[in-house]
Amino acid sequence: MKQSYVYILKCSDNTYYTGVTSKLTQRMFQHNSGYFPDCYTFKRRPLQLVFYCEFTDINLAFEKEKQIKKWSKAKKEALINGEFDVLVNLAKKDFS
16 A cells, blocks of 8 residues: 655744655655745745654545644644644634
8 A cells, every 4th residue: 555644844934834745755855956836835945854644545644634734833843743742732722
């Protein structure tokens, strides 16, 4: 079964880019070389791979990518830092 990866890049402007690919090394090269001039990361190089996870089902990988893209910067950083216990609290809304 083909592996897929959801990955997070830290951009030079301290923003994060989340993507999905089946060839992580090749995709990293493409991001860092500016292969896609219209991509979010093109003007934010150099880039650093700060997180990735593997999937055997590409559909699950796409679902996880969409989910992470909606997260706040703080929640993405908790994931990157392996602080899984705080992810739930970062998802709660402040209705005060």
